Amino acid sequence: MRRFVADKAKTLINRSRTTCSSSSPITTSTSVLQRLTSSSSQSPAVLRFLSTSSDSMASDYSSTPVTLNNVNPKVLKCEYAVRGEIVNLAQKLQNDLKENPGSHPFDEILYCNIGNPQSLAQQPITFFREVLALCDHPLILDKSETQGLFSADSIERAFQILDQIPGRATGAYSHSQGIKGLRDTIASGIEARDGFPADPNDIFLTDGASPAVHMMMQLLIGSENDGILCPIPQYPLYSASIALHGGTLVPYYLDEETGWGLEVSELENQLKTAKSKGINVRALAVINPGNPTGQVLAEANQREIVEFCKKEGLVLLADEVYQENVYVPEKQFHSFKKVARSMGFGEKDISLVSFQSVSKGFYGECGKRGGYMEVTGFSPEIREQIYKVASVNLCSNISGQILASLVMSPPKVGDESYESFAAEKEGILSSLARRAKTLEDAFSSLEGVTCNKAEGAMYLFPRINLPDKAIKAAEEAKTAPDAFYARRLLNATGIVVVPGSGFGQRPGTWHFRCTILPQEEKIPAIVSRLTEFHKQFMDEFRG
Amino acid sequence: MRRFVADKAKTLINRSRTTCSSSSPITTSTSVLQRLTSSSSQSPAVLRFLSTSSDSMASDYSSTPVTLNNVNPKVLKCEYAVRGEIVNLAQKLQNDLKENPGSHPFDEILYCNIGNPQSLAQQPITFFREVLALCDHPLILDKSETQGLFSADSIERAFQILDQIPGRATGAYSHSQGIKGLRDTIASGIEARDGFPADPNDIFLTDGASPAVHMMMQLLIGSENDGILCPIPQYPLYSASIALHGGTLVPYYLDEETGWGLEVSELENQLKTAKSKGINVRALAVINPGNPTGQVLAEANQREIVEFCKKEGLVLLADEVYQENVYVPEKQFHSFKKVARSMGFGEKDISLVSFQSVSKGFYGECGKRGGYMEVTGFSPEIREQIYKVASVNLCSNISGQILASLVMSPPKVGDESYESFAAEKEGILSSLARRAKTLEDAFSSLEGVTCNKAEGAMYLFPRINLPDKAIKAAEEAKTAPDAFYARRLLNATGIVVVPGSGFGQRPGTWHFRCTILPQEEKIPAIVSRLTEFHKQFMDEFRG
Incomplete structure (x- = not known):
């Protein structure tokens, strides 16, 4: 019964989608995907029949005010497979x-649909959880029993983190970008990774990478004339977020024959096509390592991509949440920021946002909803706008913030936990x-x-x-x-x-x-x- | 220097706002507030001067693609004082x-600007933090030292919660609405509070109440023709969220003379005015107890409000995050759901969303970002849309979810922690x-x-x-x-x-x-x- 209703709803959604996309200059995110994937051929007659039937199905709720006809059409368009x-x-x-x-x-049931390691029995990293538990209940830090239960360096780290939190208040809203001391730690971790400076004021801590992506889409998309170049195949957060913000997904195809290669000529062609349809392309989203495709970009390829963004005036949205998940010896992760800086592009030369998450990597702490974006190459006026949007939600959760700092600054050689952690x-x-x-x-x-x-x-x-x-x-x-x-x-x-x-x-x-x-x-x-x-x-x- | 730039940006924002609001049928959220509050009189000449000067200020970033002229104008309009x-x-x-x-x-500096109790040295509730720490690091649950550090009922509660989490995986993404067992607990808490049934499938756990409010605004607002009735004065999350989603804030004034009373005649007048301007008013937001005004609605008044929403076909958005903060013996909190049910309105008679948060109450766990909305009176088709939007962000943080369940099910008489908790x-x-x-x-x-x-x-x-x-x-x-x-x-x-x-x-x-x-x-x-x-x-x- 519920599934029946759901099917009806879907049909209605499809109908509404078809109506909407005809007025869209290039095709909105979902209709791109539909065009790319759908081979079904429902006739208008079928749709009419089902929708009539659905109207009568919904009669129980006929006196409630929200219906599929008056709900935000952007919500209807959004899909998340x-x-x-x-x-x-x-x-x-x-x-x-x-x-x-x-x-x-x-x-x-074997859930291979989602990158959710701990749901498939992967165990959390002990050191990370020790520190989180101690920060949740700092009253036990000074107790003698605690030394029997926790490693010495987790206790030390918890003290350090508490000292970074104003008033040691782990239950207070933090600065809208996240606790400053934790951002310092993250910036140091980025510097150690890249060999180039990172500024804690560029870090925005978020509840996982998804809200960070939404925040950037919100900033960049004012209407359906604003387009975002996205890989096809893509992680559907991008199409969903673009649909919710009412923009246009401009697809570029990854080349399956060359191991899901990202060809700049393809970017150029798609950009040209989009422009010819009146789309104002604002940004290029790149997922590296790739989701769902698993490829790791070569540094030379990344340089071309940076050049392309610079030349075309595009914001580079670098989804780098799998930066610690590389499985082949011949490939290595390079952050786009490192690549851009090594090409001589500084803060004022290219607008680049790097997304990171505690949900992925080897730790896979999906449920903690921690993550950050590093925002570089935006003027102070625009930075204030990003800050304001972050402020409306006050701050991301503090445990996630702490975990993001741990991920970027794990135990080091010589620390008590180092060997077990490694x-x-x-x-x-x-x-x-x-x-x-x-x-x-x-x-x-x-x-x-x-x-x-x-x-x-x-x-x-x-x-x-x-x-x-x-x-x-x-x-x-x-x-x-x-x-x-x-x-x-x-x-x-x-x-x-x-x-x-x-x-x-x-x-x-x-x-x-x-x-x-x-x-x-x-x-x-x-x-x-x-x-x-x-x-x-x-x-x-x-x- | 930075403040100077910020002032410039603000001027530009004001300019852009002025331009936008003239095309808006009733006035958008921010311009309502501006009209209500502003008595400044910047001349166009001043604005021009400042904006020219600002353009030259921004010259360092002149080659970056995002500017105040091409950023999403909805973001510019949004304010969060x-x-x-x-x-x-x-x-x-x-x-x-x-x-x-x-x-x-x-x-x-004494921060009296924000309801952030723990930033002003309020200590967390011990039982809550004990349970959170144990759920963060379940490996210690069986250790003998743990009994010396934690109360017996916190250990027992942690075991219960772990048993409610599939695979005891506290680091996994949960169901998009939140862990089912925790929603069961919350529904029981609501039942105990109201004396009317609550359904765990109506609960959507969220990272604090703010994302829940955004989710409902996203559902209801398709364009600037969609209006939301909001109290004036209001908590600016509402005006900010309406601005970000491109809708229209329809103000209703609380009556300061009668202790910030909410008069249904005022609602009726404002609704009529909005309708006459072509606004499709979708919902009524009520904050009870009030923010910033602190009033607690009388039950008779709440009944009138429910009648009004029912009669006018409005969704009732009930911000009830201060439900445990009532300080006068002559007033008592009644949830709008209880009031509606006690009037005989059932699930299919009225669309009602109640927002709750772990940030407020006596616990004030703002940094944990926990909360939920109880969504009643929406058809299955619309429920699926809400579920889909929740799914795009995967789930809210698990610590916040756990805390929301604890808040709705605190220690009871006879539990080891009860006396210290009370x-x-x-x-x-x-x-x-x-x-x-x-x-x-x-x-x-x-x-x-x-x-x-x-x-x-x-x-x-x-x-x-x-x-x-x-x-x-x-x-x-x-x-x-x-x-x-x-x-x-x-x-x-x-x-x-x-x-x-x-x-x-x-x-x-x-x-x-x-x-x-x-x-x-x-x-x-x-x-x-x-x-x-x-x-x-x-x-x-x-x-």
Whole structure:
């Protein structure tokens, strides 16, 4: 019943979307994705029928004032597939399994839809949690029992952090950009990483990277004439945020053939096309390491990108949240700020925002909602505007702020925690590298599937050459072919992946995103379930 | 130098605002406030001069792409006085005092601008912090030393909470609405408070109340034709959020003469006026207990308000974050949901959103960024839209989620922590009541000042009848008269208050908001500094 209503709502949304995009000069974010991914063909008659039916469905709420016809259309346009339809189905199946064990051909749901390491049993880094606990309850810092429970350096660090907080008030709103002393620590961490100066006044601590991205979109997008260049495939936070702020997503395609390469000629072409349609392109978003694509940009490529932004007057929005997730020895992470500074571009030469998060890296502290953006190359007047927007929400959560400082300043050689910390870090990162390789090999060995290497980040984005019969079946089921595949995969194996249509892909190609995060001991079983499903699927649809 | 640039930016903002508001059908949020508060008279010539000068100031950044001319104009329009100009000055003075002790006629800055209790030395509630620390570092739960450091019921509660978190993963993203088990606890707390059922699926946990307010504004505001009825004076989160989402603030005045009474006739008049200007009024925001005004609504008044929303088809946005802050025996907090249900209005009769926060109450855990909204009376289709918007940011921070559950389910009689918890709570609330009374009496005794009672919340909002000479001096200084007073007060005493212009006030009246939060032992000195300053100010300007 609820799913029925949900389907109706979706149809209405699609209808509203179709109406809106026709007036948009290039196509808004979602309609780009739709154009790239949709092969369904719902007739207006079907839509009319469903919407009439939905109106009567909603009659229970007929006296309430908010309806799909008068809700903000930007909200309707926004999509976020990482927690979309497939995940809703997965939650339903999980309930089934709980209530009726044995009701499905698997005994657990494996959430490979989202980069959420600790939900798949990854353990937190001990040192980080020790410090957080001590900062939450500073009364125990002086107690003798505390020394038996906590490492000496976590106690010392907690004291240091408390001293950085005005009045040691861990329960007070902080400065709108975050606690100054923690920003000092983060700036030092950036300097150590890049070899170039970093200014604590450039740091804005945020509840994860997402609010930081929203803040920049809010600043840059005044109307649908304002465009943001985004990779396709892209992490759908970008399309969602652009849709919510009423702007236009200007897509540039990553080149799957060259391992999801980012070609400047493609940027130039798309910029030209957008300009010819009257779009004022404000910024270029780059995700490095890539999400969902896993590539790590080469430094020479980054230099070209910086040159391009400088030449075209674009803000460079650098999503660098996977900076510690690089799994191949031949690649290395370089921050865009380091690259720009090493090219001789200073503060006043290029506008560059780097996003970082405590949710990713080897620590994967998603639930703590910590992160920051480093904002460089904006005039004082504009900085005041960013500060004002940050102020309206007062500040980000203090535990997340503390964790962001720890991530950028972990234990050092000689600290009591160093060895256990280094072992935890190395254990997680090397296991992630092995898992990435095993899953990549498994995907690549499937009939009709090719899979680029996950050089970094937490995902594989294999391409499936679906048989025509499967594409036809998907059309009949009124769903995108990759969503059709993902739904079948979930129903058969309990494995949750996100269809490529949620990220965008070249027309006529089909993919899915799968995280590399399941526990290592579960990987062989996952591989065999996946392989068996895929064989059966292909047998059924090979035609 | 930086202040100079800031002033320039402000002038440009004002210019841009003036341009924008002329095209707005009723006046947008900020221009309403401006109209209500501003008596300055900058000539176009002055503006031109300053803006030319500012352009040359910005020449260092002349090659960067974002300028005040191409930034999102909605961002320029947004104002948030609680952290505005006076606070920037206070921070400057604080630095002065640090670098040159004795450089001002006071030795500390007293931040009475913001409801931030722990920044003024209020201590956290021990039980809450114990549970948070244990949930942050669950490895210590089984250790023997832990029993020496933590109360038995905090250990038990931490175990209960961990069992509610899938996989006990406190570092994982949760369900987009928040951890189900914690929402169950919160729903039970609401039921216990109201005596009416509450559904955990109606709860959306958020990083404080502010993101929840933004989420609802985002849903309701599609263009500047969408209006939200807001009290004047109001907490500027509302005007800021409406400005950022491009809607129209439809003001209704609270009646200062009747203790900031909320008259339904005023709502009706303002609604009619707005409608006649083509505004589609979507919702009524009510802050109870009031901010900045401190009044607690009578239940009969609340019933009228519910009737009004029902009759006019408005969403009732009930800001109830001060629900535990009531200081007078003759008043009691009633949630709007309880009032609506007791009138016989069920889920499908009225759309009602209640906002709650861990930042307020007696606990004042502002830095934890916890809160929730209880969303009732929306159709499943609209609920899915709210869920989707929540999903884009993944989830609110888990510590804040846990704390929100603790706030709605504190220790009970018989629990080990109960007595110390009750003593901490009673100590804080009774002290707040005494402080409110002392400060109210002090303000009321000043020449030309009247001050309504703080029945609840954390603020007093005294009215100052400023002498003409002071108003003239303010005009000459190109500032609002209440800002002129607040700035003089700060420079003379180190006391930071927020001018009434930041909240809106009837034209020609002047106020300021002062929290009741300074430590009780400091109140006598504050009163005498304030009294002395006011006397001198009046002597100077009495004319």
